[in-house]
Amino acid sequence: MKVLVAVKRVVDYNVKVRPTADGSGVDLNNVKMSINPFCEIAVEEAVRLKEKDPATEIVAVSIGPQQAQEQIRTSLALGADRGILIKSDTDLEPLAIAKCLKAICDQESPDLILMGKQSIDGDNNQTGQMLGALTGYPQGTFASELIVEGGKAKVTREVDGGLQTVGLSLPAIVTTDLRLNEPRYASLPNIMKAKKKPLDTTSPEELGIDTTPRVTTLKVEPPPERAAGIKVADVDDLLYKLKNEAKVIS
Amino acid sequence: MSILVIAEHDNSSLKPATLNTITAAQSIGGDIDLLIAGADCGGAANEATKVSGIGRVLVADNPAYGHRLAENIAPLIAEVGASYSHILAPATTTGKNIIPRVAALLDVQAISDISSVESADTFKRPIYAGNIIATVQSSDSIKVLTVRTTAFDAVSAEGGTASIEALTSIHNSGNSSFIGEELAVSERPELTAARVVISGGRGMASSDNFQLLEKLADKLGGAVGASRAAVDAGFVPNDMQVGQTGKIVAPDLYIAVGISGAIQHLAGMKDSKVIVAINKDEEAPIFQMADYGLVADLFDVVPELNTKL
Ligand SMILES: Cc1cc2nc3c(=O)[nH]c(=O)nc-3n(C[C@H](O)[C@H](O)[C@H](O)COP(=O)(O)OP(=O)(O)OC[C@H]3O[C@@H](n4cnc5c(N)ncnc54)[C@H](O)[C@@H]3O)c2cc1C
Numbered sequence: 015m016k017v018l019v020a021v022k023r024v025v026d027y028n029v030k031v032r033p034t035a036d037g038s039g040v041d042l043n044n045v046k047m048s049i050n051p052f053c054e055i056a057v058e059e060a061v062r063l064k065e066k067d068p069a070t071e072i073v074a075v076s077i078g079p080q081q082a083q084e085q086i087r088t089s090l091a092l093g094a095d096r097g098i099l100i101k102s103d104t105d106l107e108p109l110a111i112a113k114c115l116k117a118i119c120d121q122e123s124p125d126l127i128l129m130g131k132q133s134i135d136g137d138n139n140q141t142g143q144m145l146g147a148l149t150g151y152p153q154g155t156f157a158s159e160l161i162v163e164g165g166k167a168k169v170t171r172e173v174d175g176g177l178q179t180v181g182l183s184l185p186a187i188v189t190t191d192l193r194l195n196e197p198r199y200a201s202l203p204n205i206m207k208a209k210k211k212p213l214d215t216t217s218p219e220e221l222g223i224d225t226t227p228r229v230t231t232l233k234v235e236p237p238p239e240r241a242a243g244i245k246v247a248d249v250d251d252l253l254y255k256l257k258n259e260a261k262v263i264s
Numbered sequence: 265m266s267i268l269v270i271a272e273h274d275n276s277s278l279k280p281a282t283l284n285t286i287t288a289a290q291s292i293g294g295d296i297d298l299l300i301a302g303a304d305c306g307g308a309a310n311e312a313t314k315v316s317g318i319g320r321v322l323v324a325d326n327p328a329y330g331h332r333l334a335e336n337i338a339p340l341i342a343e344v345g346a347s348y349s350h351i352l353a354p355a356t357t358t359g360k361n362i363i364p365r366v367a368a369l370l371d372v373q374a375i376s377d378i379s380s381v382e383s384a385d386t387f388k389r390p391i392y393a394g395n396i397i398a399t400v401q402s403s404d405s406i407k408v409l410t411v412r413t414t415a416f417d418a419v420s421a422e423g424g425t426a427s428i429e430a431l432t433s434i435h436n437s438g439n440s441s442f443i444g445e446e447l448a449v450s451e452r453p454e455l456t457a458a459r460v461v462i463s464g465g466r467g468m469a470s471s472d473n474f475q476l477l478e479k480l481a482d483k484l485g486g487a488v489g490a491s492r493a494a495v496d497a498g499f500v501p502n503d504m505q506v507g508q509t510g511k512i513v514a515p516d517l518y519i520a521v522g523i524s525g526a527i528q529h530l531a532g533m534k535d536s537k538v539i540v541a542i543n544k545d546e547e548a549p550i551f552q553m554a555d556y557g558l559v560a561d562l563f564d565v566v567p568e569l570n571t572k573l
Pocket residue numbers: 020021022023039040050052053075076077078105106107108111128129130131132133135136137138139140141142227228229230231234391398
């Protein structure tokens with residue numbers, strides 16, 4: 015089986031970002047960058063599939079600047095076999111990313127594509143579903159359990175009312191939710207080994223993808239600040255204020 | 265302008281998220297049609313005709329649409345939606361699952377989770393867990409959007425006189441199937457639509473202790489939510505998670521009990537009107553966000569609240 019995993023380089027989840035002074039973008043100077051947590055879960059899931067079926071090949075692909083190699087190397091250290099960087103110095107929209115991934119699917123013919131359900135920077139939650147439309151493959155989004163067996167994937171999805179289970183024929187796209195697994199840490203020997211694993215570089219142009227943006231960001235701003243509140247002394251004080259000041263209980 | 269709103273429903277009735285999405289459509293302006301795709305969905309369709317502000321209710325009633333599998337519904341919406349200027353769906357897990365697939369079929373860049381309509385092509389949306397609000401403008405000929413329902417009021421479910429039109433087109437991709445579901449049954453209001461939400465975190469320490477919060481919720485007519493830590497620890501099921509990657513809530517009153525206030529949690533509740541935090545650590549970041557903070561052990565004060573209310 016061949017598994018393609020899409021990994022994105024994003025601002026680390028511990029960083030609280032701010033708009034630049036002129037409001038034209040987000041200030042990303044000197045902030046720590048990491049692999050998107052949902053993508054890390056996708057890599058882990060691929061590695062677990064390989065542990066069950068050693069014939070599995072895992073290809074990690076990222077679209078981003080030269081430095082996105084770091085996130086591919088992280089994936090290789092976790093257990094992916096080789097990497098592909100689609101180099102782009104501008105931020106691409108999910109549709110363009112999905113078109114790049116479609117081109118890689120055409121070249122690699124994976125049986126399974128594992129991706130994060132959302133990136134913690136753009137928060138779009140679109141790319142996997144778009145790749146589904148472009149390839150015609152079925153999708154199991156927001157997965158909390160994945161079983162691959164007999165040419166089919168059984169995916170349990172986290173939905174608003176609880177859980178839903180769907181069956182997908184392969185090739186299929188699965189996007190990860192937080193509870194699918196807990197990613198391992200890469201060991202030092204594996205980090206060293208990852209440096210020698212193959213990593214190819216291509217670009218949207220080489221793949222023949224038109225990445226012209228459809229959506230322009232006009233402005234970014236911080237959300238309205240909440241005025242700092244007060245501490246109340248005890249339960250009686252709290253109930254008094256909720257009734258008489260905030261008037262949210264009667 | 266002509267707007268197609270994708271209804272959220274369970275075949276027998278409409279979900280409230282539909283009503284908020286219609287308000288977002290009204291702030292764009294134009295004729296609004298509502299699409300109901302389901303199986304044996306006559307109940308939802310009839311309710312839809314009464315909703316105010318709708319011109320036509322388009323009904324695609326077929327077993328292929330019964331469980332709203334994206335592989336079958338996305339091509340239907342792309343086909344019907346191609347003649348509209350805007351396609352809107354609530355940013356529920358159903359909307360998020362289907363809408364990007366529709367957008368890619370139409371070769372459109374979708375815009376997720378809009379929190380305000382600035383004009384027919386310009387919208388605001390939160391990014392970076394709500395730490396940044398971006399104003400974005402679409403140049404695509406069809407705007408395909410999901411709507412953050414807590415940011416828009418609901419239209420009235422009564423008073424409308426829409427006509428029903430049956431759609432006969434059937435898309436059945438055959439590459440996906442519904443196997444089963446485990447849906448939570450609760451007598452309490454739906455988390456995303458409740459006027460009062462009481463959420464528990466890791467500090468609750470066990471599943472049983474959540475009964476304290478359920479009791480409080482029942483006294484206040486509210487719903488119970490949770491932090492990711494409480495869900496990961498197995499205290500409560502995933503559909504109760506509030507936050508960046510869970511549900512977005514904006515009730516009149518949000519009470520956070522034993523929750524520290526990580527940005528990913530705040531992203532899901534900071535638009536609540538009044539926030540109360542109960543935490544024994546006075547340094548907990550949640551207090552910076554709370555209108556009323558009570559530094560105390562939850563196992564003392566929640567039972568006390570329950571007796572005094
Ligand atoms: C302030 C700001 C302004 C922006 N302005 C623009 C703009 O004007 N024009 C523009 O085109 N873009 C812009 N972007 C970038 C854009 O919003 C997103 O970063 C981009 O569209 C990807 O969306 P996402 O990562 O949220 O996708 P999601 O759909 O949330 O990602 C889901 C999954 O898709 C996969 N994936 C996504 N991206 C990649 C990738 N690069 N490599 C590998 N896998 C990936 C991963 O598995 C990921 O977990 C802007 C971003 C910001 C923060």
